[in-house]
Amino acid sequence: MRKSIVLVATGLIATPAVAGQMNVSVEIPRLRVAEYHKPYVAIWIENETGEAVTTLDVRYDIDMRNGEGTKWLPELRTWWRRAGRALKMPADGVSGPTQAPGRYNLVFKDSARPLGKLAPGAYKLRIEAAREVGGRELVTVPFQWPPRGSQTASGQGQTELGAVTLTLKP
Amino acid sequence: MFARTSLIAAGLALGLSAFISTPAEAHRRWLLPSMTVFSGESATAAVDAASSNQLFVFEHRGMALDNLTVTGPDGQPVQPKIIGSSDLRSAFDVPLTKQGTYRIAVASSGLMGSYELNGQRQRWRGTKEELANIPAGATNVQVSDNSSRTETFVTLGAPNDTALKPTGRGLEMVPLTPPSDLAAGEPAKVRFLLDGKPVGDLKVEFIEGGTRYRNADDAQDLVTDAKGELTLNAKQAGMYYLEASHAVEGKDGQPGRRASYAAVLEFLPL
Numbered sequence: 359m360r361k362s363i364v365l366v367a368t369g370l371i372a373t374p375a376v377a378g379q380m381n382v383s384v385e386i387p388r389l390r391v392a393e394y395h396k397p398y399v400a401i402w403i404e405n406e407t408g409e410a411v412t413t414l415d416v417r418y419d420i421d422m423r424n425g426e427g428t429k430w431l432p433e434l435r436t437w438w439r440r441a442g443r444a445l446k447m448p449a450d451g452v453s454g455p456t457q458a459p460g461r462y463n464l465v466f467k468d469s470a471r472p473l474g475k476l477a478p479g480a481y482k483l484r485i486e487a488a489r490e491v492g493g494r495e496l497v498t499v500p501f502q503w504p505p506r507g508s509q510t511a512s513g514q515g516q517t518e519l520g521a522v523t524l525t526l527k528p
Numbered sequence: 529m530f531a532r533t534s535l536i537a538a539g540l541a542l543g544l545s546a547f548i549s550t551p552a553e554a555h556r557r558w559l560l561p562s563m564t565v566f567s568g569e570s571a572t573a574a575v576d577a578a579s580s581n582q583l584f585v586f587e588h589r590g591m592a593l594d595n596l597t598v599t600g601p602d603g604q605p606v607q608p609k610i611i612g613s614s615d616l617r618s619a620f621d622v623p624l625t626k627q628g629t630y631r632i633a634v635a636s637s638g639l640m641g642s643y644e645l646n647g648q649r650q651r652w653r654g655t656k657e658e659l660a661n662i663p664a665g666a667t668n669v670q671v672s673d674n675s676s677r678t679e680t681f682v683t684l685g686a687p688n689d690t691a692l693k694p695t696g697r698g699l700e701m702v703p704l705t706p707p708s709d710l711a712a713g714e715p716a717k718v719r720f721l722l723d724g725k726p727v728g729d730l731k732v733e734f735i736e737g738g739t740r741y742r743n744a745d746d747a748q749d750l751v752t753d754a755k756g757e758l759t760l761n762a763k764q765a766g767m768y769y770l771e772a773s774h775a776v777e778g779k780d781g782q783p784g785r786r787a788s789y790a791a792v793l794e795f796l797p798l
Binding site for chain 2: 425494
């Protein structure tokens with residue numbers, strides 16, 4: 359599901375950025391359902407051709423015995439196809455436990471794992487959530503890298519995800 | 529429920545019988561996997577095998593599993609766990625312990641036919657070499673070289689194509705888009721081979737499962753191009769059935785050739 363985005367340039371810096379930082383804030387909505395399980399979430403970056411450049415964050419049932427929690431990772435269908443199936447889980451610095459409803463914030467730094475060194479260009483931040491006995495949703499936030507000044511872009515989920523905010527800093 | 533029979537009846541009425549190569553009694557044969565995309569170190573694919581008119585309903589007969597072969601991502605055979613057969617269905621599990629794509633197939637080939645001897649009709653089955661054993665006095669010899677293949681594909685982790693290599697026998701489909709990557713709204717390419725060679729102008733039927741819940745089976749009638757290729761377009765996510773057959777009548781003592789192919793493919797939502 360593609361969401362319209364709001365890009366707000368809060369400042370402009372004349373010299374190109376040497377290093378950049380990316381703050382991602384994801385809201386997991388509280389749902390009134392009979393059987394609630396915290397969602398699996400994957401956050402990754404795609405380039406203009408739709409290729410996954412890097413996976414930033416994966417939330418799944420990481421503590422289940424014998425890695426059983428990996429069984430449902432393909433429910434994050436788009437991520438699984440584009441990136442997930444080629445990764446070994448758990449992945450250091452990428453995977454973590456599922457999150458309860460609320461906001462969670464992540465910070466990624468240029469040239470450091472898992473963001474790495476992004477070539478200048480147009481990208482999409484993609485956030486996909488899938489919930490056991492629930493639904494699936496994909497939110498996309500396009501952005502340019504490297505950022506020229508501080509910028510904020512956002513997307514809005516309707517069912518499995520709430521607001522997603524991407525803040526870029528040079 | 530009567531879609532098939534009435535279609536054939538209509539075909540006959542319109543004098544189109546030559547276009548219909550499947551006999552009226554042919555039910556659709558299918559291997560239906562629980563899912564086609566798996567993850568983790570190991571997983572189990574549960575498969576049902578049956579023939580029926582409705583997709584995918586157990587309403588006719590379970591499929592014999594004598595000719596079941598499962599090829600693993602390394603090209604080696606995988607031992608399926610046979611659960612059993614009832615009147616209406618057969619069931620087995622496939623343990624997935626290696627990362628990659630598995631081909632699950634029920635395939636058979638051989639010569640079959642009949643002849644008349646001293647006014648009695650005799651059925652015959654054997655190999656090309658055994659054709660010589662048909663008694664010298666036999667008349668009205670009708671033999672055809674048959675091959676049939678029914679298959680499906682499942683993938684643990686990232687796909688690979690080792691198990692997808694054609695055997696070179698009968699009618700086969702080579703998925704050009706990995707069978708784990710099929711998505712609703714995204715065109716998928718496949719290539720058809722007859723005895724290992726691309727077969728152009730082959731009629732292929734492509735049907736979404738759940739025919740029981742529609743008034744018509746809404747089959748897409750597709751035709752391969754000169755390279756034996758065609759594009760599959762699934763509007764909605766779901767399990768799809770694909771079927772093709774090729775028939776050439778025998779003449780001048782040469783056996784005829786009949787080859788059929790069927791597969792179940794899963795298209796996921798994106």
